[in-house]
Amino acid sequence: MKMNSQPLSTIIPNRKRGQQDVLQLATEPLDRIRIGFVGLGYRGQSAVKRWSHIDGVEIVALCDANIDFVNQCAVVIGKENVILFSGQDGYARLCALSSLDIVYICTDWQSHTKIALCAMEHGKHVAIEVPAALSLTDIWQLIDKAEQTRRHCMMLENSVYDYFETAIRQLYHRGIFGNVVHVEGGYTHFMTDQWTTWRIEYNRTHCGDVYPTHGLGPLCQLLDIHRTDRFDYLVAMQSDAYTGGAVYQRLMDKPCEEFSNGDETTMLIRTLCGKTITLSHNVMNPRPYSRGYKVVGTQGYASKYPHPQVVLAEGSLQQLQLPLEFANQVLSNDVMEPLLQVHYPTYFGEQQALAHKLDPRGGMSFYMDYRLAYCLHRGLPLDMDVYDMAEWCCVSELSALSISHGAMPVSVPDFTRGAAQV
Ligand SMILES: NC(=O)c1ccc[n+]([C@@H]2O[C@H](COP(=O)([O-])OP(=O)(O)OC[C@H]3O[C@@H](n4cnc5c(N)ncnc54)[C@H](O)[C@@H]3O)[C@@H](O)[C@H]2O)c1
Structure with missing residues (x-):
């Protein structure tokens, strides 16, 4: 369905003469x-x-x-x-x-x-x-x-290398979830003593989703954003800032007259292929940590928090040679775990001991660095390019723009400036 009114838009600077896109950029292999x-x-x-x-x-x-x-x-x-x-x-x-x-x-x-x-x-x-x-x-x-x-x-963005997200992406690209119609993500982290002064200061002066990429990155990789689909527009709202002022006062030891970032920020993004994404941000209130990873498809469903769950329709079970009696219900761990395991990349197995030793949060940061080094050594395009960075980060300013205009829709620019044929 098309919108009847025009969303707010931002300026897309022209690409200078002689300058070319860096889609699939491959650079000289580095021995060391x-x-x-x-x-x-x-x-x-x-x-x-x-x-x-x-x-x-x-x-x-x-x-x-x-x-x-x-x-x-x-x-x-x-x-x-x-x-x-x-x-x-x-x-x-x-x-x-x-x-x-x-x-x-x-x-x-x-x-x-x-x-x-x-x-x-x-x-x-x-x-x-x-x-x-x-x-x-x-x-x-x-x-x-x-x-x-x-x-x-x-x-x-290390969260794209976490186990569940990686396996679900592989399964999706095998067609197991059918057409994905909706995904959800976010960042809810009651930060308590993990605040830095620069971070609270930024939250004091900026509304919008100021930390969107942990939630959005894995969803964009799943949806192949700027490969087969692209963000079209978004809308955003925030709650009042009930808590920020007190956190600021405690951390900075000075009064806080005004605090811009609401306790809860919620955003909705629509893609050109007609899919929806919800993204939330809350670092203020006591609640369990979550990046909210949820995937809703025509043939299946996956969600990560508070614990991983997968639901598959009959056709998908057939494709995976799993018993049809499991259709449309949450798979037991006995069935889900082996299914996920065979969809992890091989380097997870090879590097697991080191990854877990060096990264207490399950290894994802190590896998991220390992892959970056792997690609640089071989001169391969990286897993995440500059346009991924742009898409996953831009929603901070664009959500603030929507919020400040009473949740008006805002266009998301094509950061490839037409180079990606979506
Ligand atoms: N991926 C994750 O899971 C994850 C987790 C935590 C933080 N982060 C991100 O990592 C970054 C750093 O966060 P942090 O918690 O380590 O912050 P931090 O405050 O502990 O460290 C930042 C460091 O940067 C230094 N610095 C500031 N300006 C500098 C300059 N001009 N030149 C050289 N050094 C400078 C500071 O002295 C400080 O030591 C942030 O972007 C944060 O969002 C990511």
Whole structure:
């Protein structure tokens, strides 16, 4: 069904003459991946540990604004000849190193784009923690820079490498769920003592879904967004900000007159192929952790939280050679688990011991790094490209736009600017 009124729209900057898209970008294979890290806080330190266990990798440089974190990290990995940088601008010197192939960015949200742009300007690939970019301006700058320099610009969205999501995607691509008509995701995480000051400050000043990619990434990969389908438009609403002000006051030890980000934000996205996506964000209220992964298809259903469930219609059971008596009911764990296991990629089995040792949340961050290294070594296109980053991040600003216009529909730009034939 088509809309009768026009959604709000945003500017799509023209692609400069001579600049080409980077769909399926393949770059020179790297025998040894020379990597530098910027941002060595909670997330950066664990990334450095993970990469120090991947074959064919040389950790060349470490950088953090805080020199103590740099020194601590250098001691932990115990490698000699690692070049160390510190201070707010140390990243620029790291990016300028000629002995470096990729810059891995784990800083706070607002510094991601400037560091990534600097790295690509110096001919480096970039991998950026989530959310890689917060605004459409940042997103378009990253796309333009990746297209101009022909460098990879990947967002480090680890949730697409979690077990359930990976297996369900494989099953879907075998046709087991029929046509997927609706998916749901989100990020509900009662953050309590995990708040950083920069994060609460950003929430104070911005409405909209400011942390959308953990929920949205796996859904977009399932739906093949910008491969066989594309976002069309979205609408969003938020509850009042009942809790943020008190959290801010406790963390920052100063009064909070106004807090922009509502406790609960809900978004609905419609795709060009007529599918719907709901996405929610709540980091304020006491409730169980969830990324809300839910898939509704014409021949089956899957959901992950609070515990994994799969329902299949008769035709799908037949295709999988499973007894038809299970049709249209929740599969028992005895039936579901082996089904999921045979749909994990082979590298999960091969890398499992290391992945679980280095990543206490089930290994997904290790699998993400492992795949990035695998593709760089062989010169293959990466699992997530700059347009995935753009699509998964843009909903932050676009949801804020919808909220501020009373839940008006907002068009989602085609970030490939017509290059993806959807
Ligand atoms: N994928 C996940 O599961 C996951 C989990 C937690 C955090 N994250 C993401 O990781 C990123 C970092 O989060 P964190 O919790 O590690 O934050 P953090 O505050 O612990 O670490 C950020 C670090 O960046 C450094 N930094 C800031 N500006 C810098 C600059 N200009 N140059 C060099 N260093 C600079 C800070 O000194 C700090 O050490 C964020 O994008 C966050 O959303 C992802």
